[in-house]
Amino acid sequence: MKRIIFLLFTLYFLVPVTAQETNNNKSKLVVGIVVDQMRYDYLTRFWDRYGNGGFKKMINGGYNFRNNHFNYMPTYTGPGHASVFTGTSPMNHGIIGNNWYNKFEGKMVYCVEDSSTTSVGTSSSAGQMSPHRLNATTVADENRLHTEFRGKTIGVALKDRASILPAGHTANAAYWFNGGKEGHWITSSYYTKELPQWVKNFNKSGKADFYLKDWNTLYPITTYSESGVDLNNFEGGFTGKKTASFPYNLAELKDENGGFDILKAVPYGNDLTLDFALAAIEGEELGKDEDTDFLTLSFSSTDYVGHNFGVNSKELEDTYLRLDKTLEKLLDYLDQNIGKGSYTIFLTADHGGVDVPAYLESVNAPGGYFNSRSFEQTVEEFVEKEFGRADLIENISNNQVFFNYEALEKAQIAAEELELKLAHEILQLKQIDKVFTRTQMQQGSFTKGLAADIQNGFNQKRSGDVIYVLDPAVISYSKTGSTHGTGFSYDTHVPLIFYGNGIAHGSTVKRSEIIDIAPTVAALLGISFPNSSTGQPLYIMLDQELAE
Incomplete structure (x- = not known):
């Protein structure tokens, strides 16, 4: 009986593992x-x-x-x-x-x-x-x-x-x-x-x-x-x-x-x-x-x-x-x-x-074009008006806003304060669908939807401080041809x-x-x-x- 049990144990557990691990094929x-x-x-x-x-x-x-x-x-x-x-x-x-x-x-x-x-x-x-x-x-x-x-x-x-x-x-x-x-x-x-x-x-x-x-x-x-x-x-x-x-x-x-x-x-x-x-x-x-x-x-x-x-x-x-x-x-x-x-x-x-998007618009489907230069100017003007400084934004690219942390420290402005006020302002703009902050990305835990996609794409060392998402089929691109980049x-x-x-x-x-x-x-x-x-x-x- 013990021998039979041993053989069954060998066939059930060892043979599949051996076949898989040797990987002869x-x-x-x-x-x-x-x-x-x-x-x-x-x-x-x-x-x-x-x-x-x-x-x-x-x-x-x-x-x-x-x-x-x-x-x-x-x-x-x-x-x-x-x-x-x-x-x-x-x-x-x-x-x-x-x-x-x-x-x-x-x-x-x-x-x-x-x-x-x-x-x-x-x-x-x-x-x-x-x-x-x-x-x-x-x-x-x-x-x-x-x-x-x-x-x-x-x-x-x-x-x-x-x-x-x-x-x-x-x-x-x-x-x-x-x-x-x-x-x-x-x-x-x-x-x-x-x-x-x-x-x-x-x-x-x-x-x-x-x-x-x-x-x-x-x-x-x-x-x-x-x-x-x-x-x-x-x-x-x-x-x-x-x-x-x-x-x-x-x-x-x-x-x-x-x-x-x-x-x-x-x-x-x-x-x-x-x-x-x-x-x-x-x-x-x-x-x-x-x-x-x-x-x-x-x-x-x-x-x-x-x-x-x-x-x-x-x-x-x-x-x-x-x-x-x-x-x-x-x-x-x-x-x-x-x-x-x-x-x-x-x-x-x-x-x-x-x-x-121009084709979508021609058939009455949602779509459009986003003016990135105008957006950057709006962001910079808001920050200067709200905080009295023109050097707090270091870069805007890839739908991200990067802060100048040296300037923030000199002005004794907390990054969390800037990101909250800026995120709220950006969300009010036309063609903006969602806005997220570095704090949300680092402290939150999103499991589904665009928020989760953004978090999975967010690298703590390399990503920016405020991330914004455009409306579906709204792009910053020429009016001919297709592009990509969204979630x-x-x-x-x-x-x-x-x-x-x-x-x-x-x-x-x-x-x-x-x-x-x-x-x-x-x-x-x-x-x-x-x-x-x-x-x-x-x-x-x-x-x-x-x-x-």
Whole structure:
């Protein structure tokens, strides 16, 4: 009897643990894809026009989280990429914006700029970048640590921040595209002293030149029924072309639009990104041994197109139909070169985007434009009138007001008094939805709604003293094109799809959050969570896979 009980105990408790911990079927390669400015509804809006090998293949063969959200604001590219891969919000990882006012340096700083580094692959300063402002490890960092640095990490994106922040501190390399007159992929001395030969070969291949061609719709424009009319008043377009309408001759337009930088703002930038990513897989031999490698891959052109042409444009619809083909090419390559069942992919976004407010106004929907300069003047005038000093406000940026604490001390004015009176005054202004103070962020504990989002995005050392939120669909931006940055659903609701090794097939409308991605990947690989992770593994998917 004792022997039977012992055997049952062994089967019940030890076998599942052993099977899980040995992880004999672990992925050889994890590909973390971030589609810049992709709203969730781009999956459903364009679904009927997608082929079977891209988005549909991932959803039909993987797991689709249909109610996935950012749990913080501001929703920008830098914080978005950092949060996806660290498993936590700006409260902890410290990337509170693409740029922010640094109170300790007394100036605006860029999230990945690093003057202590030198550029590699260009004589310009475009390579003086590193992840030194990121306060947390990424899941790719943890994989490097877990494998004693045998597992590689390579970051690839058109944008420097979209390549550097996901790859983390210990990456073998991160590469980004330097346009202008060069059209080359570059990196930083943080990673290496010289470009690898495969990167040099790619830069000499003429790939960037190849994409300086006409951009016309992939299919007849008359079939593009999921977007507005091609010629309208809500799009920016390119310098040198009178109308923002198809077709676009990129070779003719490039000189007036940043040279090779024009490729970033058209769907061919995504194709160029994939070309380079596949070259990276081959050049670095990713997925070729038993130690899991990471490729962090961001498609940035979707963001540039959204900013320029807007959420409802023909240009955006065409960009996503083309991206679907690009994803199909990636999946086919991985099947053939890494092997079916040997890799894992997740796809998400760094933020969404708002409908062009001018368009919303034209159809009698709420929306509008906020005059930031007028707001700053109003704030400064109020503070000077109320407190008799003109030096109490040090900076206003990213919907935050920063106080001059030296001036407050000299004037013997309590910061709490200033923040309370200023917050009350700001709340009275038109187009202001909510206002919060540093005291509320540090002493309160918000669990839901915009207040919780703001608190999750509030970093005690780096954030300001008064934070204000504009009305829904009210932006401080040009009257053409879309932008982002809020905690409203159009900015927070983004795709999350898992596909490949270790992934069950299914979907759920149960809420998931962007900070859940990194711990989920870590659980799949059996490695440590990123050191500041606050997200939870997505057990609804993981448990289903174990059950199957």
